[in-house]
Amino acid sequence: MKLIKSSLAIVIASALATTACSDDTNKAVSKAPMAAKADQSSQADTLQPVAEFLVETEQEMTRLINESSKIEWVYQNFITEDTAALAASAGKEYSEAGVRFALQAAKYDGQQVSAEQRRKLDILKQALVLPAPQDSKKSAELAKIASDLGGMYGKGSYTNEAGETFNLGQLSKVLAESRDYDALLEAWRGWRTVSQEMKPLFEREVELANEGAQGLGYSDLGAMWRSNYDMPAEEFGQELDRLWGQVKPLYDALHCHVRAKLGEHYGEDKVPQDGPIPAHLLGNMWAQSWGNVYDLVAPENADPGYDVTQQLLKHNYSELDMVKGAENFFTSLGFAPLPDTFWQRSLFTKPQDRDVVCHASAWNLDSQDDIRIKMCIQKTGEEFSTIHHELGHNVYQRAYKDQSVLFQNSANDGFHEAIGDTIALSVTPAYLKEIGLIDTVPDASKDIGLLMKMALEKVAFIPFGLLVDQWRWKVFNGEITAENYNTAWWQLRQQYQGVGAPIARAADDFDPGAKYHVPGNVPYSRYFLAHILQFEFHKALCEVAGYEGPINRCSIYNNKEAGAKLNQVLEMGSSQPWQQAHKILTGSEQMDASAILDYFAPLKAWLDQQNQGRQCGF
Numbered sequence: 124m125k126l127i128k129s130s131l132a133i134v135i136a137s138a139l140a141t142t143a144c145s146d147d148t149n150k151a152v153s154k155a156p157m158a159a160k161a162d163q164s165s166q167a168d169t170l171q172p173v174a175e176f177l178v179e180t181e182q183e184m185t186r187l188i189n190e191s192s193k194i195e196w197v198y199q200n201f202i203t204e205d206t207a208a209l210a211a212s213a214g215k216e217y218s219e220a221g222v223r224f225a226l227q228a229a230k231y232d233g234q235q236v237s238a239e240q241r242r243k244l245d246i247l248k249q250a251l252v253l254p255a256p257q258d259s260k261k262s263a264e265l266a267k268i269a270s271d272l273g274g275m276y277g278k279g280s281y282t283n284e285a286g287e288t289f290n291l292g293q294l295s296k297v298l299a300e301s302r303d304y305d306a307l308l309e310a311w312r313g314w315r316t317v318s319q320e321m322k323p324l325f326e327r328e329v330e331l332a333n334e335g336a337q338g339l340g341y342s343d344l345g346a347m348w349r350s351n352y353d354m355p356a357e358e359f360g361q362e363l364d365r366l367w368g369q370v371k372p373l374y375d376a377l378h379c380h381v382r383a384k385l386g387e388h389y390g391e392d393k394v395p396q397d398g399p400i401p402a403h404l405l406g407n408m409w410a411q412s413w414g415n416v417y418d419l420v421a422p423e424n425a426d427p428g429y430d431v432t433q434q435l436l437k438h439n440y441s442e443l444d445m446v447k448g449a450e451n452f453f454t455s456l457g458f459a460p461l462p463d464t465f466w467q468r469s470l471f472t473k474p475q476d477r478d479v480v481c482h483a484s485a486w487n488l489d490s491q492d493d494i495r496i497k498m499c500i501q502k503t504g505e506e507f508s509t510i511h512h513e514l515g516h517n518v519y520q521r522a523y524k525d526q527s528v529l530f531q532n533s534a535n536d537g538f539h540e541a542i543g544d545t546i547a548l549s550v551t552p553a554y555l556k557e558i559g560l561i562d563t564v565p566d567a568s569k570d571i572g573l574l575m576k577m578a579l580e581k582v583a584f585i586p587f588g589l590l591v592d593q594w595r596w597k598v599f600n601g602e603i604t605a606e607n608y609n610t611a612w613w614q615l616r617q618q619y620q621g622v623g624a625p626i627a628r629a630a631d632d633f634d635p636g637a638k639y640h641v642p643g644n645v646p647y648s649r650y651f652l653a654h655i656l657q658f659e660f661h662k663a664l665c666e667v668a669g670y671e672g673p674i675n676r677c678s679i680y681n682n683k684e685a686g687a688k689l690n691q692v693l694e695m696g697s698s699q700p701w702q703q704a705h706k707i708l709t710g711s712e713q714m715d716a717s718a719i720l721d722y723f724a725p726l727k728a729w730l731d732q733q734n735q736g737r738q739c740g741f
Contacts (some may be wrong), residue, residue, distance in 0.1 A: 228245075229248055275321055370716050377730060453518055456683065462492050511546045536648075540653035549677070553678050577723075590615045
């Protein structure tokens with residue numbers, strides 16, 4: 124799912140800007156960065172007073188956000204050459220402003236300022252995901268490389284020996300649906316031909332972005348990214364590994380079962396039972412989620428006895444009814460109904476007369492109450508859950524509207540997605556019964572199939588969510604050199620995921636570039652955090668609601684106490700370190716992945732039974 128327009132840098136990527144910044148905002152604050160610029164002290168006497176600088180910056184940001192958000196909305200809903208040009212122009216203006224704000228904010232590193240002012244200054248600096256060197260030629264070179272890499276990915280295709288050309292969507296469909304080993308291998312290999320030519324560009328991009336990060340006072344770009352999380356940069360990576368260590372026993376059990384079932388289907392000569400799973404057999408181009416192989420690994424008699432898609436049809440739900448049903452979830456928690464403008468201005472179904480961007484997204488177009496969703500809703504159970512997720516973003520956006528524009532974002536970049544997913548976790552059979560979509564709640568024996576489906580998406584993703592940035596951080600600090608890009612990538616894939624390349628990969632291949640977020644320069648740790656936090660938040664809110672049964676069966680629907688606790692966190696935005704928001708909800712400043720283990724406990728017990736006698740590990 125996608126969040127649009129909550130603060131600095133959100134417009135930049137989606138508006139086709141040529142200056143490389145993130146398509147999301149990194150909001151946390153670290154300790155003061157190292158190696159302040161040498162000429163800083165000499166400039167101190169000429170600096171604009173910090174309070175004045177921040178007021179002027181916030182005013183300009185508000186204008187830019189509101190103008191560019193509206194332009195981007197029009198572009199995504201009326202895709203023409205003219206609207207694309209308008210969006211690109213707005214994005215260019217916004218990204219150039221972001222660079223200017225960051226460089227100006229860095230000049231105050233040696234100044235005595237209040238804690239709130241320091242937080243705002245750090246947010247301005249850290250919003251740049253790809254900081255340019257303070258050299259016009261190098262800055263232009265970096266912008267062109269970022270644009271070229273994005274274009275290479277977006278235009279990428281594979282042409283087979285028969286002269287047939289396939290894009291990513293078509294190749295992904297093969298990975299998702301085919302059970303032919305060789306067809307899967309060709310699709311997997313074919314997409315990786317797209318990224319081979321990216322390698323020299325990426326290598327130069329790293330050099331330039333590191334120089335830009337050093338100009339802002341950081342040792343390298345990875346240290347700058349990690350400084351977004353209200354803790355020393357070196358401790359953040361250690362924290363992620365600690366959380367992964369908690370989840371790993373559950374992941375290992377899932378991996379063992381899936382490998383065994385794939386071995387039964389494809390043969391153990393193709394899926395050895397003592398090594399990594401071949402990456403092309405897991406139903407996804409990047410083996411990051413495994414839901415498409417559910418039919419091969421599902422428990423027997425796992426049918427819960429209902430199908431939400433069929434129930435939506437049976438009860439004559441329209442697309443609008445699905446949105447109103449999701450709104451009812453939030454009003455049951457005590458949140459205000461969605462404003463009239465939401466219903467007047469959102470896009471719910473695909474227009475017949477024009478092309479639109481159909482990817483589900485949540486928008487705030489004025490930093491206040493103009494919240495919307497944009498979806499081409501299909502009447503399916505999956506889309507019903509997605510709508511709950513997207514409205515979670517909208518409720519968050521509205522909750523922090525009274526904060527400074529610099530604080531109008533989630534506590535850290537993992538919180539927004541986590542909140543949306545937390546809400547979706549409450550779309551349980553009990554909830555579906557309470558709103559009249561199903562007649563009876565299946566007994567607990569049917570939970571295993573539902574939990575397996577969810578684990579193949581969420582648990583399977585967690586190590587991938589971790590390793591993408593683990594690889595990049597080591598590239599940025601020089602531990603992984605260009606000649607080892609691909610070798611190190613697959614070493615990390617095997618170490619964390621137990622997934623391996625199905626065919627030999629050359630050292631000069633560039634398989635990391637086959638994942639959008641690498642050439643697109645989008646930090647990835649946020650997705651790992653979201654997968655940890657959503658289960659923590661769900662468990663905490665269920666406890667507030669007084670729920671005492673299995674946590675996977677809990678829904679906070681219709682519980683005002685849970686809604687009030689949730690709202691406390693949402694209203695804070697990013698005005699405080701994320702640890703404070705986390706403590707309000709969970710009682711602790713430290714993240715804890717044990718909630719995932721509690722949620723999937725019935726599945727883990729079942730997996731352990733299935734894995735008896737199998738050789739697990741990779």
